[in-house]
Amino acid sequence: MVPPKFGFSNCVVFLFNSISMAYNAHKNEENIADFWEKESIFQKSIEQRSKDRPYVFYDGPPFATGLPHYGHIVGSILKDAISRYATMQGCRVERKWGWDCHGLPIENIVEKELETKSKKDIETLGVDVFNQKCRTKIAGFVDGWKKTMRSLGRWADMENAYKTMDVEYMESVWWVFKTLHENGYIYKGHRSMHVCPRCETTLSQQEVSEGYKTIKDISVTAKFKITSSTKEIVNEDADVYVLAWTTTPWTLPGNVLLAFGEHITYCVVKSDGAYYILAKDLVEDNFAEKEYEVIGEHDGKTFEGFTYEPLFPYYKETEKAFTTVLADFVTAEDGTGIVHIAPGFGDDDYRLAKAFGVPFVQHVSMGGQFVDTVVDFAGVQVKPIGDHMATDILMVKWLAHNGKLFSKKKYEHSYPHCWRCDTPLLNYATDSWFVAVTKIKAQALETAKNISWMPEHIKGGRFGKWLEGAKDWSISRQRFWASCIPVWECECKCGEQIVIGSIAELEKRSGVVVTDLHKDVLDPITFPCGSCDKVMRRVPDVLDCWFDAGSMPYAQAHYPFKNKEEFDKAFPANFVAEGIDQTRAWFYYLHILSNGVMGKNAVDNVVVNGMVLAEDGKKMSKKLQNYPDPVEVMKKYGADALRCYMLSSPVVHAEDLHFSEHGVRDMFNKTTNSLANVLSFYMMYYDEQNTVSHTNTTHVLDKWVLARLDETRLEVEKYFETYDLSAQMRTVVAFIGDLSQWYVRRSRERFKGLTHKEDAGFALATLKHVLLETSKFIAPSMPFIAEHIYQEMKKLDNTENNCESVHLELWSKSNSVLENKELLEQMNHARQVVELVLSLRKETKIKVRQPLAQISVSGVTLSKDLHSIILEEVNVHDCVQDVSSEDVVTKTEYGITVSLDTTITETLRKEGLLREIVRAINLLRKEQGFTVEDKVMVEYFTEDKYIAAVFVEYSQELQNQVLAESVVENKSGEVVEIEKIPVYLTVKKV
Numbered sequence: 010m011v012p013p014k015f016g017f018s019n020c021v022v023f024l025f026n027s028i029s030m031a032y033n034a035h036k037n038e039e040n041i042a043d044f045w046e047k048e049s050i051f052q053k054s055i056e057q058r059s060k061d062r063p064y065v066f067y068d069g070p071p072f073a074t075g076l077p078h079y080g081h082i083v084g085s086i087l088k089d090a091i092s093r094y095a096t097m098q099g100c101r102v103e104r105k106w107g108w109d110c111h112g113l114p115i116e117n118i119v120e121k122e123l124e125t126k127s128k129k130d131i132e133t134l135g136v137d138v139f140n141q142k143c144r145t146k147i148a149g150f151v152d153g154w155k156k157t158m159r160s161l162g163r164w165a166d167m168e169n170a171y172k173t174m175d176v177e178y179m180e181s182v183w184w185v186f187k188t189l190h191e192n193g194y195i196y197k198g199h200r201s202m203h204v205c206p207r208c209e210t211t212l213s214q215q216e217v218s219e220g221y222k223t224i225k226d227i228s229v230t231a232k233f234k235i236t237s238s239t240k241e242i243v244n245e246d247a248d249v250y251v252l253a254w255t256t257t258p259w260t261l262p263g264n265v266l267l268a269f270g271e272h273i274t275y276c277v278v279k280s281d282g283a284y285y286i287l288a289k290d291l292v293e294d295n296f297a298e299k300e301y302e303v304i305g306e307h308d309g310k311t312f313e314g315f316t317y318e319p320l321f322p323y324y325k326e327t328e329k330a331f332t333t334v335l336a337d338f339v340t341a342e343d344g345t346g347i348v349h350i351a352p353g354f355g356d357d358d359y360r361l362a363k364a365f366g367v368p369f370v371q372h373v374s375m376g377g378q379f380v381d382t383v384v385d386f387a388g389v390q391v392k393p394i395g396d397h398m399a400t401d402i403l404m405v406k407w408l409a410h411n412g413k414l415f416s417k418k419k420y421e422h423s424y425p426h427c428w429r430c431d432t433p434l435l436n437y438a439t440d441s442w443f444v445a446v447t448k449i450k451a452q453a454l455e456t457a458k459n460i461s462w463m464p465e466h467i468k469g470g471r472f473g474k475w476l477e478g479a480k481d482w483s484i485s486r487q488r489f490w491a492s493c494i495p496v497w498e499c500e501c502k503c504g505e506q507i508v509i510g511s512i513a514e515l516e517k518r519s520g521v522v523v524t525d526l527h528k529d530v531l532d533p534i535t536f537p538c539g540s541c542d543k544v545m546r547r548v549p550d551v552l553d554c555w556f557d558a559g560s561m562p563y564a565q566a567h568y569p570f571k572n573k574e575e576f577d578k579a580f581p582a583n584f585v586a587e588g589i590d591q592t593r594a595w596f597y598y599l600h601i602l603s604n605g606v607m608g609k610n611a612v613d614n615v616v617v618n619g620m621v622l623a624e625d626g627k628k629m630s631k632k633l634q635n636y637p638d639p640v641e642v643m644k645k646y647g648a649d650a651l652r653c654y655m656l657s658s659p660v661v662h663a664e665d666l667h668f669s670e671h672g673v674r675d676m677f678n679k680t681t682n683s684l685a686n687v688l689s690f691y692m693m694y695y696d697e698q699n700t701v702s703h704t705n706t707t708h709v710l711d712k713w714v715l716a717r718l719d720e721t722r723l724e725v726e727k728y729f730e731t732y733d734l735s736a737q738m739r740t741v742v743a744f745i746g747d748l749s750q751w752y753v754r755r756s757r758e759r760f761k762g763l764t765h766k767e768d769a770g771f772a773l774a775t776l777k778h779v780l781l782e783t784s785k786f787i788a789p790s791m792p793f794i795a796e797h798i799y800q801e802m803k804k805l806d807n808t809e810n811n812c813e814s815v816h817l818e819l820w821s822k823s824n825s826v827l828e829n830k831e832l833l834e835q836m837n838h839a840r841q842v843v844e845l846v847l848s849l850r851k852e853t854k855i856k857v858r859q860p861l862a863q864i865s866v867s868g869v870t871l872s873k874d875l876h877s878i879i880l881e882e883v884n885v886h887d888c889v890q891d892v893s894s895e896d897v898v899t900k901t902e903y904g905i906t907v908s909l910d911t912t913i914t915e916t917l918r919k920e921g922l923l924r925e926i927v928r929a930i931n932l933l934r935k936e937q938g939f940t941v942e943d944k945v946m947v948e949y950f951t952e953d954k955y956i957a958a959v960f961v962e963y964s965q966e967l968q969n970q971v972l973a974e975s976v977v978e979n980k981s982g983e984v985v986e987i988e989k990i991p992v993y994l995t996v997k998k999v
Contacts, residue, residue: 032685034647034677038793042159045796050814051164054096055103057817063575064100065582066092067562067612068165069595070107070173072114074146076153079621079629079668080588082639083655085163087586087616087734090656092164093789094729095583097820105565106167108147110174111491112554113208113429115143119490127376128209128487136489137529143490144174157640161648162792171565173492173557179526180512181564182557183495185606187510194445194605195508201356202441202483203425206377207394207432210487211441213553214480215594219428223421227401229258230295230345230415231408232285233267234318239284242277242305242312249277249284251317251333252295252415254344256422257354258404259391262321262383263372265330265362266350269309270339273346277304285415286312288346295345295416309335320413323382329367336361353438369438375487377435392433397424441485442494442550449605450479456610457600463616463732464662472592472615482601484553491551493531501543511570518545559598562611581609584732586616589663616732617663624669637670645670649791650677656738656790679742681794683749684783688798690753691776693941694760695805699770703778706771708759709874713836714752716829717744718779722786723823729789741787748779751840755878777802788815838905839875842866845900845907846883853898853911858928859921861910863887863894868905884924885909922959922987923967929985930971933996947973948995950980956987974999 045051066088071081092102119142125131131139155167171178189195203217204210232250239249251267269275274289280301287295289306315333319325338357339348352362353371362369372383379386385407391400408414425434446453454476462468485494495515499505509515512523518536528551535544557564562582566572581603587595596615603611622628623635630636643651654676660666706712721744728737753776762769781802788795799815812818846864850857864885871879876888894910901907913921930947939945947967951957957978960967964976982995 032682034649034681034685034793035644037797038160038162038643038647038649041793041796042162044800045814045816048813050816053813054164054816055101058096058099058101060101060575062100063579064092064095064102065579066102066104067565067582067585067599068105068107069558069585069587069591070109070171070561071154072109073148073150073154074114074118076150077157077639079636079639082157082161082651083618083621083660083666084587085158085161086652086655087618087661089161089163089165089792090652090734090789091584091586091616091729091732093792093816094820096816097785097788097818099819104165106165106170107561107565108151108170108172109554109558110147110172111557113210113427113488115146116208116488116490117429118146119143127207131489135529136532140490140527140529147172147174160640160643162652171561173554173561173564174527176512176524176526177567177570178557178564179492180570181567182492182552182560183526184510184569185560185563185602186495186552186556187508189444189602189605190508192605194448195442196445197440197442198481199438199440201354201359201436201438203434204375204437204439205427205430205432206375206390206392206435207430208427208488209375211437211439211483211485212427212434213483213555215555215597216428216553217425217434218593219590220426220431220434221423222426224397224424224433225419225421226256226424227258227398227405228254228256228344228418228420229261229401229405229408230254230417231261231320231349232413232415233264233320233349234413235315236318237314237316239315242286242307243284247282247284249286250415251312251315251347252285252287252345253347253349255349256420258401258408259373260351260354261349261404261408262323262379262386263351263353263370264320264349265324265327265352265367265370266365267317267333268336268339268348268350268361269312269333270341270346271309271335271337273309273339273341274306275309275312275346276306278302279304286347288341290341291344291346309339320408321383323372323384324370327368327370329365330370332365334361334365354436356436359438371438373435373437375437375439377432392435394430394432397433441483442496442548444482444484444556444601444605446479446482446601449601450476452608453479453600453604456604459610460600460612461614461732463614463734467589467592467615467617467663471589472596475593475597476600479597479601482553484556485550486553487549488551489528491528491554492557493526493528494548494550494552496548497536497545498548499538499541499543500546501538501541503538503541503543505538505540505545507539507545555594555598556602558595559602562599562603563606580607580611582612584614584616585612586618589617589619592617614732616661616734619660619662619664619666621660621666621668624667626665626667629668636668642670642673646673646677647681647793649681649793650674652790653680653738653742656734657742658735661735676742680745680791683745684787684791684794684798687749687753687776688780688801690760691773691780692801692805694762694769694773696770696773697805699773701767701770701774703771703774706775708768708771708775709832709836709872710752710756710759710878711771711775712829713832714748714775714779716833717747717752718782719823719829720833722782722821725786726820734790738790741790744783748783752776752779755882777806782821784815785818785821788818792816835871835875838869838903839871839879841903841905842869842871842879842907843882845902845905846879846885846909849898849900849907849909849911850883853909855911855913856921857884858924859884859913860917860924861885862912862914862917863889863892863910865889865892865908866905868901868903919955919959919962922956923963925987926956926959926967926992927970929987929992929994930967930973930996933983933985933994934971937996937998939996939998941972943972944999945971945973946997946999947971947976948979948981948993948997949976950978950993951987951990953990953992956990956992971996 096102202211230252235249276289276292278285278301280299312333313335319331350358352359377390379389381387393399405417495509497507516523519534521534535546538545566576568576599611650673654673658666724740725737756772759768759772784795784798795815803811892908892910894912896911897908899908980993982993984991985994
């Protein structure tokens with residue numbers, strides 16, 4: 010194997026005080042991705058795990074009609090992190106990618122390209138031509154997806170991806186349909202549903218819920234003239250009208266009944282010489298601007314059985330129509346308390362008209378146009394997409410012209426639109442095939458108890474409430490590019506009906522070799538009716554694409570035609586992860602179909618992510634350009650930084666994230682860059698002759714960081730096991746901060762080995778172990794930097810125990826955290842003391858580089874070793890029982906009291922100046938690109954005698970700290986300021 014091209018060719022080291030990093034994350038990540046591909050690491054991560062330990066997750070297929078956005082990316086990060094963790098736990102995680110190929114998204118693209126305006130245009134063109142065009146659009150963005158997933162570090166088998174348009178996938182969908190039918194969960198019905206007039210197809214409850222928009226509309230109160238006797242309510246011979254209010258004036262030509270509420274009190278109101286009937290509670294609302302007199306009050310039953318003049322003349326011959334009836338759904342909350350009934354456009358309307366034996370009237374076509382019977386408006390779109398009020402205004406004008414308009418009013422309300430083409434939907438009565446969800450619901454609610462959710466509140470909240478209120482699911486679609494409903498019916502309507510569940514069954518019945526299951530191929534296939542001498546033909550509808558998606562667990566494996574034993578063994582899946590919008594979509598359909606087919610839940614764990622919005626909280630929009638391109642973000646900061654940012658954010662707990670590039674940059678500095686710095690630091694001091702083991706160290710910092718390593722690994726494991734990815738990520742980030750900002754920084758002098766060679770060996774051995782183990786537990790979340798560290802450590806010290814990749818390693822076990830619990834607590838107290846001292850320094854405006862004499866600490870007992878660490882960190886000489894000084898400041902927090910002596914003696918001031926000089930020289934070293942191996946000569950000159958004395962008195966210490974052969978006085982070089990005093994400094998390589 011050729012070693013991957015990782016490394017630090019772009020690193021610049023700033024010695025001792027800090028390490029500055031120009032780590033090119035994107036370049037290194039590209040090299041690592043090349044290594045993974047060349048050495049087939051993903052494939053090996055599967056093959057090296059036993060088939061007896063499957064870990065299954067279902068990957069919801071995206072549409073390949075555009076490049077991945079942040080919503081796709083956050084989902085991919087979740088799936089990848091969990092899958093990598095499960096692999097490290099010894100599980101076999103096969104990650105099959107999928108593409109959602111069917112439905113309106115593809116059809117709409119093709120329609121725009123072909124410039125078709127309606128279903129009729131497509132049928133004229135030819136369904137075969139149209140479907141073939143749809144097929145060609147599937148792969149348009151596949152390469153872009155592959156490239157983005159590669160950059161993101163998402164491992165998935167995209168080369169053998171399932172496609173919902175593949176014949177094997179579609180055959181399994183048929184099996185699901187037939188199994189549901191055999192179990193009594195499929196039926197054909199006629200009811201009112203939402204349809205898209207532009208797409209000319211029905212929509213499911215969930216699809217309708219996706220497209221609500223707040224719009225302004227016109228409401229109308231129409232006058233329906235009573236034609237039967239009104240003597241019992243009016244004493245004189247005068248016109249009496251029933252007032253009915255509607256928010257859909259275009260439905261008025263199809264009116265057949267008027268519905269009253271039996272227990273509602275109604276008034277007869279006289280105004281302008283006519284009488285009007287409406288609910289008592291709504292009189293003032295309707296007559297507020299008119300003079301009126303209430304003549305009488307009656308209950309709803311009084312008005313049952315009156316006949317009235319049809320509002321429009323088009324269906325005046327309809328039998329049993331144009332009468333007043335009672336209905337339990339009528340309320341007096343708004344309008345007039347009387348409901349106009351148009352059976353073609355509402356479930357209540359349809360059922361009521363049917364109950365009273367009124368023939369079905371439907372004055373609008375499924376394409377949203379008035380039918381020819383409505384002669385004055387024939388062919389007019391009832392809800393035109395460009396001006397949704399235009400037809401309602403025509404209705405208002407007609408009513409006004411014919412003396413049948415009582416009032417009109419503009420109002421604002423939420424109205425459903427097609428989730429794909431944005432056309433206003435219509436409530437429309439039509440035939441459809443249904444999944445009898447109401448029959449499955451009780452079982453589905455019970456098996457839902459077996460599912461764990463992250464976050465947990467989704468279980469009984471957004472998902473649970475939706476499931477409780479679930480209705481039968483309309484799965485018919487009157488479109489073209491989709492899986493077909495596999496039902497053949499006799500053309501003579503003799504009642505013969507056959508549900509086909511496989512290709513073999515269809516071939517046997519028809520004698521036709523079947524290689525495709527799309528509409529254009531199947532519709533011509535017929536076979537003889539078994540009950541008469543006619544022909545069986547397929548019903549024309551196709552399936553809702555959510556039926557495709559909900560069948561994914563079985564169809565991706567071509568179950569039960571293949572892989573039956575393996576599938577049954579691994580079902581239900583371990584987890585799924587998708588956006589919160591899928592709780593009422595894909596998650597729901599998976600659960601319903603699984604209960605209908607398998608009698609149990611489809612998955613055991615569901616991870617739900619929230620929505621990724623622009624930084625200002627608005628929806629991300631290409632038009633507004635209010636978000637950075639994810640590809641460019643990864644080029645700037647690397648995929649690991651983006652992964653950490655997402656995983657540590659509220660978005661993995663189903664909350665919204667206002668995406669901030671600054672947040673990614675900050676995470677890059679805290680994680681990727683910090684780890685690269687630590688690795689660079691280790692490599693700078695690496696000694697191949699060092700043979701000591703970290704297990705033998707006695708240094709408190711080594712023992713602490715080893716305990717923190719074990720503690721962190723245990724916490725990360727705990728959080729992964731409960732799918733709490735944000736908690737595990739925050740745990741990782743905290744550890745990286747402790748490693749780089751506490752352990753390494755506090756151990757800098759030890760690594761130099763200037764005073765204690767053996768201790769330097771223990772520090773190196775400890776950091777080596779920590780880096781190697783850190784690379785393992787960060788591997789699921791930060792796969793690139795984990796691999797980078799692992800490979801660099803391998804190059805320095807390769808052993809037979811090392812794997813080819815960190816992603817082939819097993820999860821390490823922790824065992825020392827309990828015995829070092831006290832040390833962890835003690836170190837935490839020590840850092841609290843440091844925090845208090847630094848706070849006092851800030852308040853008194855004394856730099857940390859300025860040494861001070863003494864502190865005192867009370868409220869906590871710390872070891873001598875920890876006292877030494879504290880003193881080094883806060884740059885104080887001694888810790889005493891009581892600070893004896895007039896210049897003392899005190900602070901209490903965490904139950905700890907710290908006192909600080911702020912007196913600065915002449916000696917202390919010189920020590921502070923020495924630190925300033927060391928800092929200035931090291932900055933010059935950094936600017937010139939010197940490394941730890943480079944010895945230098947320092948030249949200085951200053952007219953300030955105090956600073957000049959520091960150069961002389963501390964010459965040897967200065968040489969040690971800046972790796973100088975000599976420090977001599979010479980007026981040359983550039984001028985730097987030491988406490989605002991000009992000093993000439995030159996640093997020359999020896």
